[in-house]
Amino acid sequence: MGRRAFKYSKETVVFNIIAYLFTAILAFLCLLPFLLVVSGSITDESSIVLYGYRLIPVKISFDAYKIAFGNPTIILRAYAVTCFVTTVGTFLSLFLSSMAAYALQRKDFVYRNFFAFFFYFTTIFSGGLVPWYILMVKYLHMKDNYLALIIPGLFGVFNMIIIRSFMSSIPDSITESAKIDGASDFRIFIQLILPLSRPVLVTIGLFIALEYWNDWYLSMLFIQKDNMYPLQYFLYKIISKIDFLRNVAARSSNINLSKISLPSESFKLAMTVIATGPIIFLYPHLQKYFIKGIMMGAIKG
Amino acid sequence: MVLPPTIFFLIFSYLPMAGMVVAFKKYNYTDGLFMSPWCGFENFKFFFIGGKALKVMVNTVAYNLAFIVTGLFVQVTTAIFLSEIGSRYFKKVTQTMMFLPYFLSWVVVGAFIYNIFNYEYGSLNTFLKSINFEPVNVYEEVWLWKYILVACNTWKWAGYGSLIYLAAIIGIDNELYESAEIDGASKFQKIRHITIPMITPQIVVLTLMAIGRIFRGDFGMFYQVTGNNPLLYNATDVIDTYVFRALLELQDFGMASAAGMLQSVLCFIFLIITNAVVRRIDKNYALF
Numbered sequence: 001m002g003r004r005a006f007k008y009s010k011e012t013v014v015f016n017i018i019a020y021l022f023t024a025i026l027a028f029l030c031l032l033p034f035l036l037v038v039s040g041s042i043t044d045e046s047s048i049v050l051y052g053y054r055l056i057p058v059k060i061s062f063d064a065y066k067i068a069f070g071n072p073t074i075i076l077r078a079y080a081v082t083c084f085v086t087t088v089g090t091f092l093s094l095f096l097s098s099m100a101a102y103a104l105q106r107k108d109f110v111y112r113n114f115f116a117f118f119f120y121f122t123t124i125f126s127g128g129l130v131p132w133y134i135l136m137v138k139y140l141h142m143k144d145n146y147l148a149l150i151i152p153g154l155f156g157v158f159n160m161i162i163i164r165s166f167m168s169s170i171p172d173s174i175t176e177s178a179k180i181d182g183a184s185d186f187r188i189f190i191q192l193i194l195p196l197s198r199p200v201l202v203t204i205g206l207f208i209a210l211e212y213w214n215d216w217y218l219s220m221l222f223i224q225k226d227n228m229y230p231l232q233y234f235l236y237k238i239i240s241k242i243d244f245l246r247n248v249a250a251r252s253s254n255i256n257l258s259k260i261s262l263p264s265e266s267f268k269l270a271m272t273v274i275a276t277g278p279i280i281f282l283y284p285h286l287q288k289y290f291i292k293g294i295m296m297g298a299i300k301g
Numbered sequence: 302m303v304l305p306p307t308i309f310f311l312i313f314s315y316l317p318m319a320g321m322v323v324a325f326k327k328y329n330y331t332d333g334l335f336m337s338p339w340c341g342f343e344n345f346k347f348f349f350i351g352g353k354a355l356k357v358m359v360n361t362v363a364y365n366l367a368f369i370v371t372g373l374f375v376q377v378t379t380a381i382f383l384s385e386i387g388s389r390y391f392k393k394v395t396q397t398m399m400f401l402p403y404f405l406s407w408v409v410v411g412a413f414i415y416n417i418f419n420y421e422y423g424s425l426n427t428f429l430k431s432i433n434f435e436p437v438n439v440y441e442e443v444w445l446w447k448y449i450l451v452a453c454n455t456w457k458w459a460g461y462g463s464l465i466y467l468a469a470i471i472g473i474d475n476e477l478y479e480s481a482e483i484d485g486a487s488k489f490q491k492i493r494h495i496t497i498p499m500i501t502p503q504i505v506v507l508t509l510m511a512i513g514r515i516f517r518g519d520f521g522m523f524y525q526v527t528g529n530n531p532l533l534y535n536a537t538d539v540i541d542t543y544v545f546r547a548l549l550e551l552q553d554f555g556m557a558s559a560a561g562m563l564q565s566v567l568c569f570i571f572l573i574i575t576n577a578v579v580r581r582i583d584k585n586y587a588l589f
Contacts, residue, residue, distance in 0.1 A: 009487070011487050011488055011489070012488050015385070015488045015489070016385075016386070016387075018382075019382035019385055019386055020382075020386065020391070022378065022379070022382055023379060023382050023383065023386065023391075023395050024391075024395060026375070026379060026395075026399060026459060027394070027395035027396075027398035027399050028398070029456065030398050030399045030400075030401055030402050030456060030459065030460065031398045031401060033410075033413035033416070033417065034401065034405075034413070036413070036416055036417065036424050037412060037413060037416050040416055040424075048422050049421075049422070051427060052421070052422045052423065052424070052426060052427030052430070053416055053417075053419075053422050053423060053424045053427055054424065054427055055424070124568075124569055124572050125565055125568075125569045126565050127561075127562070127565065128544070128558055128561025128562050128564065128565050129541075129544050129545065129548060129557070129558075129561050130544070130548055130554055130557045130558035130561050131558060131561075133548060134554070210404065213406075214404075214405075214406035215406075216406060216407075216408050216521075217520065217521060221549075232406045232408045232409070233408070235408050235409070235412070236408040236411070236525070239408070239411065239412055239415060240528065240529075265422055268412065268415075269412070269416065272409055272412040272413075275408075275409065276405060276409050279404050279405070280401075283400070283401070283404045284397050287396075287397060287400060290400070290403075291464060294461065294464050294465060294468075295464065295465070295468040
């Protein structure tokens with residue numbers, strides 16, 4: 001039993017070193033690109049031209065941010081659109097999805113397996129991008145319509161499955177006794193089940209919110225009016241279309257741009273930071289909900 | 302109460318399936334879905350003769366395979382390390398850092414890529430110049446992009462994926478480790494003989510599920526990371542980006558929907574097959 005006496009054998013030490021190093025390097029690599037962008041955004045434009053993007057700026061200048069915030073209407077507009085779509089979308093999606101989930105787990109719902117399969121089948125097979133696009137644009141007239149940004153995300157099948165699993169752990173006796181008291185299904189759902197499901201609703205809600213916040217694909221397909229651009233799509237346009245960038249900068253700054261050249265490189269990065277801003281601040285605090293959600297999904301999945 | 306989602310899926314998922322007829326028609330905008338003339342398998346033929354079909358499908362499958370393998374290696378290794386590391390503070394901090402990529406949209410990641418690989422100003426070239434190397438025009442070196450895309454994918458999902466495996470590892474009964482310790486097992490032995498076998502079912506299931514999606518590319522990643530750069534199409538186009546461009550840029554509805562339909566059908570077949578295989582291994586894990 002002599003081996004038990006050594007708490008840290010040489011092998012464990014080696015292992016620990018490898019483990020710590022590997023994890024630390026990986027974690028650093030995950031953070032690095034963001035650090036580069038932040039540093040680039042506060043670098044003076046001329047030193048970018050001369051020296052390129054570096055981890056530590058050669059010369060610091062907040063010009064890009066000054067221009068961005070000079071007349072922040074445009075950015076605020078994009079933020080507003082994203083906030084609107086995210087809030088409405090998340091609440092609607094949560095409400096409707098959990099309603100379906102509740103119905104699906106009610107044992108007295110005779111057709112539940114049929115519907116479950118009906119919903120589930122859509123994840124295995126789809127008609128493809130083209131028919132869906134034609135449907136949305138030609139027949140439903142959803143071009144340049146906020147609905148086009150909200151509706152596609154309303155019913156995530158996996159979300160419904162997770163909510164359903166959670167709800168099935170709520171004792172049936174609650175529903176039964178409420179029914180005896182004469183409550184309607186809908187009332188039972190809203191007044192009893194929803195409050196009891198708060199943990200899963202918060203977690204799934206966060207996932208849904210993240211999806212809505214980060215979406216740009218729907219905008220690329222359906223939105224052309226530039227005062228309807230949500231944040232991520234707005235950012236995409238700035239980075240990829242140089243004239244859009246100049247347009248935005250000209251409109252948003254009070255500085256006379258003919259006098260100084262537009263710091264386009266640092267401006268792009270500043271916009272990136274601004275677009276990501278809230279997420280970077282929020283996600284460490286909300287992390288535990290996502291972790292719980294992922295673990296829940298992994299076990300039930 | 303199931304009415305809303307039913308309506309939703311009826312309209313948005315099942316109706317478009319009927320729209321697959323576009324694949325067999327010479328679609329034009331004025332005639333619409335129902336009046337456009339039929340053209341049989343011509344769109345499919347066109348897709349294959351152009352040579353694009355094979356290239357795009359091979360790309361999709363190859364990339365996905367690479368993603369699966371590298372992702373698996375990185376995520377499982379990280380999960381194992383995380384489970385063995387003692388310092389809770391270190392774990393918390395690194396997990397938070399590793400989780401960041403998951404929260405970022407591909408647009409933002411695209412900005413990162415631009416920041417790093419840009420020829421004139423990118424961090425990479427700045428670094429190379431500082432050690433007296435020649436700057437590289439990454440956007441012209443097509444072969445590099447295989448590795449860049451794989452790295453991006455691994456980077457994005459490292460935190461998320463390692464969490465799933467970590468959950469599995471935590472679930473392993475501690476007694477197994479204790480009895481191994483009593484028998485004098487070393488760290489490596491414990492990992493090789495306890496940890497890995499115990500999470501193998503998870504690994505197998507997740508891998509098989511990923512294989513079931515092998516014909517689907519992550520549109521966001523491929524579109525944003527390459528910046529929709531025509532030079533790179535050959536090496537980096539996947540079915541999803543190809544269909545997207547055919548639809549929106551070329552306005553070739555017929556071919557785009559033919560490709561899309563092919564993808565759906567292949568995905569479906571693959572899923573059925575992999576699900577049957579998973580069923581054999583462990584009935585609980587099968588999708589249906």
